[in-house]
Each structure stands twice: as C-alpha cells, then as structure tokens.
Amino acid sequence: MKKRLIYGWLLAGVTFASSCTKNFDEVNTDPYKATSENFNPNFLMSQAQIQFSQTGYDQLLFQSMWVQSLASTFDYYANGDKYVLRGSGTGYYSRTWNRGYGALTLVDEMKNLVQGKTQYSNLDACGTILRVMFIQRITDLHGDVPYSQEGQAKSGNVAPVFDKQQDIYKAMLSQLDAATAALDLNKDKPSSDLFYGGDISKWKRLGYSLMLKAAMRLTKVDAATAKTYAEKAYAAGTMTSVADNAKVLTDNANGNSNSNSDALLVADDFREVRWGKTLIDIMKTSNDPRISAVAEVSAGTGKAANEDRATPGVNTASLQIGMPNGYDLNGGATDISKAPNYPGTSPANPAVPNDAPAPVGKYSRPRLTVYDDRSGVNMLYTYGESELLLAEAAVRGWNTGSAATHYANALAADIRSLAQMNATPQAVVSDNDIASYVSRNPLNTANTTALQQINTEYYVVTSTTFNFNETFANWRRSGYPVLTPVTYPGQYITGSIPRRMPYPITLPQTNGANYQAAVANQGPDNFATRVWWDKQ
Template sequence: MELIMKKYISILSAAFLLVSTACDSDFAELNTDPNNADEELFDPNLLLPRELYDYGNMTTGYSGPILFQSMWMQIMASTSTGGANYYTNGDKYAISGSTTTYIQSAWNAGYEVTSRVFEMQKLAEEKEMPNLYALGDIVKVLSLSYVSDVYGDIPYSEAGQAEEGNTRPVYDRQEDLYPAMLEDLDAAILALDDSRDEITSDVLYGGDLDQWRKFGYSLMLKLAMRMVDVNPELSVEYANRAIAGGVFESADDEAVLPSDNTNGFANSNANALLTAADIYQVRWSKVLIDYMQATDDPRLAVVAEVPPAGLLANQNGSVVGDNDPDSQLGMPNGYDLNGGSTDISTEPDYPGGTGSGDDATPIGNYSRPTAIYRDRDAPVFVLTYAEIQLLLAEAAIRGGYNTAQTAAEYYENGVTGAMVAINKFGGTQISSGDMADYAANNPLDTGSEENALRMINEQIWATTGLLNNYTEAWNNWKRTGYPELTPVNYSGNFANGMIPVRQIYPSSESTTNPDNLSTAISNMGGNTWNTRVWWDTE
C-alpha cells in the first residue's frame, strides 16, 4: 500500500508540472492555453492528493503545532528564548520574531485546502463524479474542524464563495458549526456509491470507498465526543451513528498519509527537527518522560535518546544516542540558558551538563527525539485506530453510547494500537509480546469514573503527542483537562501565566473581513489566547 501511495504522489507531482508547463504540439492543436489545463483535459482526481498533503502540512511542522501545542502540552520542552529563538512561543508562551506568522498559518492553510476542495468539487460535478464530490466534503469537514478547534468561530456556511462575489463571509458560531459539519459529514458518507465513479489518485486509501466510510465515521465519532459537555444529546446521537456505520476496526484502517521527500512532499515535522537549532533545542518534556517511565512504556526506547556527551554531538542529528529507558531524562518546561533565576541550572533536579570547554553543553543529559522523527519520509498520522478505541473507551465509561465492548477492552485495544502505530515510523520495532505485556500490566482502572477518564485521556495525550499530532493532544486536553498540567509563568508571556487554549485570529482578518471578525470576537467573548472555544468548558 505504501508503494502505491508514493506512486500517487509521484503522479501528482508530474501532473502539476504538466499543468504549469504544458506547451507541446498536442495542446497547441487543441488551441489550449499552454499555461493552463483545459477543464475537459484535467482530471479533478489529481487535486485530491494535493488537498490531503496540504492538510497534513497544516497539522505538522512550522505551521504552528511543533512551535505551539507540542510545548503547551508539555510533550516537548526547550531552553530557547527571545528574538529568533522560535520555541519561546511554545515552552514559555512568549513572543518571538515570527509569532505573528505562526498564528495565521493554520488559518491560511485550512482555507487553502478548502479552496482546492471547492475547485475539485466544481469539476467533479461537471464531470459527474459524485464519489469524488463526496470525498471533497469529508476533506472539507476534516480541514475546517481543525481550523475551528484552533480558533473558535470561523467562516463555514459562506466559505469559498469568492467567485460568487462574497469575499467577506460570516463567521459561523461553533455551536452552530459543529451540527452543520456533522450533518455534512453524514451526508457525504452516505453519498459514497461503489457503482459510480472510481477514485483514481487517492494517497490515503487507494480509492477504497469502504475505507473512506470507516474514516468518515471515525472522524464523526471524534467530533461527536468533542461535544460531551456542551451538547450531550447531539454527542450521543452522532457517536452512535458513527458506531453503527462502522469506525476503524484495526490499525490497518487508520488514516496515515505517506511522505515522499524525493518528489518534494517531505514530512514537515522532520523538516523542522532536522534544522540545526532544533536538533539541539528540542527535547522531550519531563512530564512525558516521567509518564512513560512510570509504566515501563515500551515506546520510550523507540522515541527517546540521550545524545552522546558534548555540544557537537548534541547538535548532530546523525549520531545515535543512548535509548536505554532508564537513562532517559525529560527536560522541565519553562527554563532558559540566560543565567538568571529561570536558568536550567537552577532547576532542583538539574543533572549537570556534558562535555567540557568549548564542547560543553548544559542540556546534554536531557532526552531528545530519536532519528525516526527526523525522517523526511516518515508518515503523517491524521487519525488513528488507537485514538478511536480510546474515545470508545471513554464513551463506554460515560454511558448512553451504543458501545459493543467494555471500556477496559477498548482501552487495551487503544494502548496496543498506539504501539502498532509507532512501529509505522520504522526504526526499532515494539514486539507484539511487549505490547501484550504492557497492556496486561497496565489495565484500565474502572474503580471510579474519574480514574478511568484520567487514564484514557492521558493515554490519548501520550499517543497523539508521540505520533506528532500535537494539536489533537491539545484539543483533547482542552476538552477533558487530562493530563493535569502545571502552567509555565515565564516573564513577559502572552497568556497571563495560563496554558493557551486557542490561537488568536490572524491580523489580516481585521482588514479583509473586519465587520464579521468583530461580530465573531463579540460572540466568543474576546480574542485572546485564553478565550475558550464553545466546546471547551474548562
């Protein structure tokens, strides 16, 4: 399947080259503009992989998640500060030189994906491709639900109407947006018809409509569970509809996008973590490492390493460090290397540095991500079987949902599924025996609802964080409050000493859509990093 997916990406690259440079005699004979593909010639299927890749790009790398949510959620940590040291945004909630750019990246990328979807759907409708049109609606909901969870109220019902003259769309309130997205998603899944058009350039599922149905229903379950505290009736209705329709049944079903660095479609997280400054500055947080060590989590040896001693080795991503689980040490969040009261050396459990002289580094003993996270061909995890099983475990604990298994069974599926997903990175593999032993030794505590919900959602945090899906870890934390994290209150931070719960709207909206932006800010009760989205009730 991976080879097939990479083939589609290569086809996509070639197709876009054709669109932009076509000028051979055949096109001339057809009197076609040599710089544009005629609608009659262009297959709209070729837009689908670009939309999916761009969605993956939005959720990874410097578009925001690795700079903001990875460290807000104390999955990562960094001692960088000030100016061009961009990880200040995440570890300490402080402004850096490019914070304004990072704020708007998810917004711009999400609407770019949606714009491509609308263009694909326009062509699909003209060419009578109802399946491709329906997949467009699924991708639209996937993309704009992400944007809404990051910012709050957003344009949805009037999005993509610029060609019709509406360049200032209204912002849908999230309490209205969620039911609309779920309705659109349900209709799209039901519209898929195996007897109609074939999907020919699908990098996600190779054109398998049954797999797309499972993905659609799994996405529906995730969105439904967002609403457990604000609209429980609708949450139950759509979660049960998703369960009845059929969600992911194994790790073979999960939505994992391939990367293809050779053809220009690299994993954006790897692009970031291969930057020289990132190799040195980005470490695993103490909160995450302590969590994994407490249960002898077999993922620890796969994801973390202590670099060899010295500054040069710590700055070199090619050298292999010590991955013994007992050697791992997470970096506390909120420290710097500035020599003052927040210098890492003042931390009570500071282990000391490594190396000597010009080759000394104060942070050499702290664990960094292993080489699997620096692989530009690493997959991008959109939605996993593990996450869905853990959400079903929560639904079973809460009651009222039509779950077929016990919460403990779903939880076991989730924790083992998370390790199967980690193996998809390559590198050191976790054996099925180690997976089974971990699950047996760490069963779900169903003695109280609180204990069970804590364990389930801490596992979602760890699983999504280790799979580079930092924004999902953040969203689920906002929804549930798990894990319980201690905020950093670094001098000059932009979040009043609180962990940010949203990104503020892009400044460009104040000039391109000022009236509707003003209405949205009023409806939400403000436009700050501490303004909660509708479904986030603390």
C-alpha cells in the same frame, strides 16, 4: 530575389490570416490548457491531503509546548514553552489557518469540478469528509471561523462570515452522516488518494470515525448530541485496525519533504528541542515500551555530539529524561541548571577540538531515525484514537461496546502505529512487549479514573505521533493530563495555559466587519478566551 522572398512571406501571412477568420477560436486555443472538461479532479485530492498533513512550525512552536509534550530552552520556542512572544511569533498565528484554508480551497475546487458527474460520486463524498477534517482543526484552534461561505472568492465573496462554532459542529456532523452513507463500494474509486489508495471501505470507516471525534468534542456542551452521533458512528462502523490510520507518507526525493523533520533538523531546534518532562514521566510511570521507540539521548558528550544530526542517539529507556517547560540558558533564576532534578551538563569531549559542554545534552530528544526522516509520515487520525473515544463513550454509559475492550485495543494499536511513522519501520516494539504492556494496564472502570486513563493515553498517542493540534484540543476538552501553567517574565497569558490561538493579525484589515462580529460573539481575541465546546 530578396524582395520577392519577403513579399512572398508577407503574402503568405495575409493569405493565412484571411483563411483563419472562420475558425479563429479553434486555432488560438491552447490544446494543453487545463479546463473543467479535461482536468482530472482526482489530482486535487492528493494535493489537498499533502498540504493539510504538513504542519511543522504550525504546531511545534505553540501547541506542542502548551501541552508540555515538548520543551525547549531555545529563545524562539519561548512562544509556546514560556508563553512569551519571540521572533515574529504573531506571524505564526496564521500558519494553521492559512494551511487549512489552502487545503480547503483545493477540495472546494475538486467538488466544483465533479458536480453533475456521476462517475465522481465517491470522490465528491470523500471531498466532503476531507472538508470536515480540515475545518475541524481550524475551528478547534480559533473558534468561530468561516465555513458556510468559505471558498466563494471566485464568485466574488472575499469577506465570508464567521460561522459560530456551534453551527459548524452541527454542519460537520450532518455532512459526515450524508457523505459517508453515500460512499458506494460499487462505484469508481478516487485514483489519487494518499490516505488509502482509493479503498472506499476505509473511507467509510474514516468518515464514521471523524463523526465519533466530532461528537466527543461536544461532551462539555451538548452531551445529548454527542451521545447520538457517537452511537451512530459505532453502529455504522469506525476504524478496525491500524491499517485504517489516516496518514500521508511524504516524499523528499520529489520535493515533498516532511515539514516536521525540516523544522527539527534546523541546528538550533535539533540541539535544544526535547521531549517534555510531563510526557516522559507519564510514560515512565507505566514502564511504557514506547519510550525506547520514540526517545534518545545523544550518543556522545558535549556540544558537538549534541548537534550531530547524522548519528542516531542512545534509546535505552532508563536513560531517558524529559525536560521541564519554562527554562532557558540565560544563567538566571530560570536557567535550566536551576530546574528540579537537573541531570547535569553533558561535558565537553576532550577528543573534539574546541568542544563545549551541552547544558541540555542529557535530556531526551525525539528519536532521530523516527522523527527526522525527511520522507516520514504525517499521522492525522489513528485507529487507537477512535478506540479511546469509543472507550470514553462507553464509560459514559453510551451504547458503544465494552470500554475495557476498546481501551486494550487502543493501547496495542497506539504502540503499533509508531511503526508506520517511516516507510522502513523504525519505532518498532515487539508483539510480546505490547501484549505484556496491555495486560499490565487494564482500564479501571471507575468513572473518574477511567476518564483519566483514557484521555492520558490519548495525550501519549497524539504526542508521540506528532499530532499536537489534536493533543491540544483533547486536553482542553477532557482536562487530562492535569498540567501546571508555566511562570516566566513577560508572558502573554499568566496563571493559565492558553485555551485558543488568536486569529491571524491581518483579519481586522481584510475582513474587518465579520472579524468584529466573531469577537463580539466569542469573546476577546486572545489566548485566554475559550472556544464554544471548551466552556467551563
């Protein structure tokens, strides 16, 4: 009986195998496998947006402190605060590069999947706009980088050439012009869009606002091109309100926690990362109502209170003090206690067993409920930023409207944008306080003063929205605010604030010939070499 059963199964197997030879491929094809025919390319848009929006240590460790928006006595932050490499600092060179190109790869694949499919024409155009947004951050930080041959590894090109930054900017402006014009309100909308939920009118305004930003980056090196594209963007229609802000709401509950909060909630970071003296002093000079929205000191005294990552601090504006860059807790000449106007140590709380003093406890930290929200917003580009750029273009005599009006619009928008940093608004300033602040701070239309006002406000808005890559880029372009370099032993650059990030240290091995060509064209691969649009 057992033999007959076994033989029966074997016979059935032979019969089955012989009967399948005519449709073998069909039977052995996984019906659930993703292919170019059954995969929805919209899904790649949201993946690219969230990946690119996450920054965390990518910009906190270097850029935020190079521009003195943040400061820290913690040794690890010496990388940016003091221009001294610490704790695998060179490994962080590649963070912005890898994240940016990773997001670009997703967009490239999305665009490949929609080729020849007219129902995805808007998605394709949005992909081009994203491509420009992503590459601009990379090239602004490093200079010459792969663009024209980027994303070709599937076809065998694993060593792309580094395009000159001048050529990248030409391509970006041209591609934005074509892609934004191609967007059609009457065609299918992207169905997986984290910026605008597929609203094509907002994508159009984003495209032209990115054109404006790219154009204004050229004011030092190609004013004629900057003027042409800034005027084109304004005429076509840039952002019109904070509803147009390009941002991504993260989602801790589903595994997409905010990378900035993830970094700041590390015990050492939370205890010692503070708002910089430069930023807080600027805001205090104008009695900026954002101070209470963005800054706080710990609610109690001593080390335990300063490490409490659950209890909101005190955000009274008069109590906020920015910490100067370039100090440590080592007890020597650069100890924070030696800093001018040091507010003193926050004393130990006698009611807390084994508590200790907190040397930086009286300095202001980023407000807990705003910036340590694991489901907070990553802000990428705001209406206020675009209004400031239009104001500067108008000051330069270009046909972009009234500089004073754009500036006033920007001040109000920059404050209101802070309320978007969280799903439940935390950084809220009343309409009356906003109106009063705007009326007290009109634009001084004298050319030099106006440029300083506009770009100092750009510094404040990009710092308070934690968009430090943009803070660093616009500071290099505009020169405002005027910053004093930090002096500290063992620096990788002395007498100057860094002007660029060196390339990832793996490139000489992985793409040596093209890396060497880029260095020959641009200059030494160090922190002092200026990118093309930053030439003096």
